Amino acid sequence: xxxxxxxxxxLIEMMARLPGLGPRSARRAVLHxxxxxxxxxxxxxxxxxxxARSVQNCTxxxxxxxDMLCPICASDRRATxxxxxxxxxxxxxxxxxxxAFKGRYHVLGGTLSALxxxxxxxxxxxxxxxxxxxxxxxxxxxxxxxxVDGQTTAHYIADxxxxxxxxxxxxxxxxxxxxxxxxxxxxxxxxxxKARKRF
Amino acid sequence: xxxxxxxxLLSMRKHGESAAIIEVFTPAHGxxxxxxxxxxxxxxxPILQPxxxxxxxxxxRLEDHIGAFTVEPLRARAPALMADRAALxxxxxxxxxxxxxxxxxxxxxxxxSASIALFxxxxxxxxxxxxxxxEMQLLDEMGYGLDLATCAVTGSRDDxxxxxxxxxxxxxxxxxxxxxxxxxxxxxxxxxxGPASAVEIAQGLTLTGHFLANRLVPELGRRTLPEARQRLVxxxxxxxxxxxxxx
Numbered sequence: 001x002x003x004x005x006x007x008x009x010x011l012i013e014m015m016a017r018l019p020g021l022g023p024r025s026a027r028r029a030v031l032h033x034x035x036x037x038x039x040x041x042x043x044x045x046x047x048x049x050x051x052a053r054s055v056q057n058c059t060x061x062x063x064x065x066x067d068m069l070c071p072i073c074a075s076d077r078r079a080t081x082x083x084x085x086x087x088x089x090x091x092x093x094x095x096x097x098x099x100a101f102k103g104r105y106h107v108l109g110g111t112l113s114a115l116x117x118x119x120x121x122x123x124x125x126x127x128x129x130x131x132x133x134x135x136x137x138x139x140x141x142x143x144x145x146x147x148v149d150g151q152t153t154a155h156y157i158a159d160x161x162x163x164x165x166x167x168x169x170x171x172x173x174x175x176x177x178x179x180x181x182x183x184x185x186x187x188x189x190x191x192x193x194k195a196r197k198r199f
Numbered sequence: 200x201x202x203x204x205x206x207x208l209l210s211m212r213k214h215g216e217s218a219a220i221i222e223v224f225t226p227a228h229g230x231x232x233x234x235x236x237x238x239x240x241x242x243x244x245p246i247l248q249p250x251x252x253x254x255x256x257x258x259x260r261l262e263d264h265i266g267a268f269t270v271e272p273l274r275a276r277a278p279a280l281m282a283d284r285a286a287l288x289x290x291x292x293x294x295x296x297x298x299x300x301x302x303x304x305x306x307x308x309x310x311x312s313a314s315i316a317l318f319x320x321x322x323x324x325x326x327x328x329x330x331x332x333x334e335m336q337l338l339d340e341m342g343y344g345l346d347l348a349t350c351a352v353t354g355s356r357d358d359x360x361x362x363x364x365x366x367x368x369x370x371x372x373x374x375x376x377x378x379x380x381x382x383x384x385x386x387x388x389x390x391x392x393g394p395a396s397a398v399e400i401a402q403g404l405t406l407t408g409h410f411l412a413n414r415l416v417p418e419l420g421r422r423t424l425p426e427a428r429q430r431l432v433x434x435x436x437x438x439x440x441x442x443x444x445x446x
Contacts, residue, residue: 019216112430119426148249148277152291152430155284159437173281185245187278 008034060131062107062124064089072096078104081138085128085157087111087145095143103141106131111149112156123153125160132164142170146191200266201258204228205273207318209298211247213239221247221268222298223255226311230301233257233268246270248277249294250318276318285438286322288431289330293317295425296334300341300415310340327400327435328388334407335389343367343414345406347389350374361385364409383409397439404432 008030015026033041058070065071072078082103086092092105108123131137140161144150158168174192206225214220219238224230238247252274259266280286297314301307317333320326338344345367349356352374361370361382375382386402388395412424
């Protein structure tokens with residue numbers, strides 16, 4: 001691509017590293033940005049520079065924020081005595097989108113994995129245990145993925161929290177809203193049947 | 200190049216945005232890796248869980264290419280075990296040890312059958328004994344089988360109670376004499392059939408763990424056994440300390 005100035009070529013290469021973009025779509029995105037320089041490109045660059053300067057992990061829960069404490073941890077209204085444990089920030093955002101949970105969160109930063117040699121010390125489990133007495137937590141909700149690694153981690157956390165006296169619960173598993181039985185896998189149907197409730 | 204076989208999924212890692220690289224254990228092609236297009240997506244997530252049995256179609260342009268799998272589920276094991284912490288730990292340890300130990304693309308048909316039998320037993324009463332015996336088979340399959348037929352000192356077949364940590368041969372109580380504290384305990388369950396106590400299971404896992412760690416690990420050029428195995432040992436120890444625990 002000898003005709004493209006090196007600065008623009010570098011921008012295309014950086015954009016192509018983003019999820020959902022390849023070299024071709026990155027080129028289109030860059031051309032679009034250049035076409036709307038004042039309206040889009042400059043504000044985007046400013047916003048990105050600002051976030052890059054200020055973003056940090058919440059020292060308490062591991063969420064992403066711009067202060068030492070994220071807005072959820074900083075809010076007294078979220079101190080309900082419940083902590084929802086999630087694998088990463090995208091799961092926290094998914095829970096917040098639902099709006100059903102009013103307590104605080106704890107982001108582990110992954111799950112135990114035999115393959116990737118991720119052990120308990122790589123996750124933020126000791127910090128979670130320390131939060132139970134500090135914040136008078138009565139219930140810990142394990143909102144981890146229904147995968148082998150996710151549930152292995154859930155069992156490990158349940159063991160680690162045993163001595164704290166907090167009640168440990170986990171999300172239900174079964175038929176999703178809008179789900180059709182015909183399209184569900186055997187495992188989900190089995191889990192849903194096990195967790196059936198009086199109608 | 201292409202073949203069709205069945206296999207059990209050992210591991211899955213995402214590759215790019217939507218694909219996955221899986222590792223399976225098959226009867227005719229041994230431990231084999233390949234790409235699953237779309238395997239990183241939501242639709243495939245329940246299928247590509249460790250321990251699940253799959254119908255596999257592998258294609259590659261050349262034999263030594265990683266190739267691509269087309270997979271169909273045959274049997275989902277993981278969902279049934281997710282609520283049972285010890286069985287789930289057993290599943291993870293089995294998959295991790297298979298992935299860790301087996302050479303790539305080398306058939307181990309008999310050991311495949313033994314492994315499938317273990318997977319089918321996980322979570323049922325007494326599965327821990329089957330796991331222990333499976334680890335003995337794994338050592339045997341890898342060329343480090345223990346010789347528990349006769350005492351290495353006296354040649355007797357009776358009262359075998361120890362195993363030499365150096366030779367892997369059984370030693371009788373009489374033959375051990377004052378060296379007994381330096382030897383590994385041989386639980387009775389490894390000499391016969393039937394159920395075993397938690398103490399015997401722990402002794403058995405210490406025995407197999409010693410040879411896995413001191414024979415197999417150096418041979419493979421690794422430092423330690425997969426963490427999943429130690430988590431299983433810890434889980435079983437905790438469970439035996441809390442006999443009322445049913446989770």
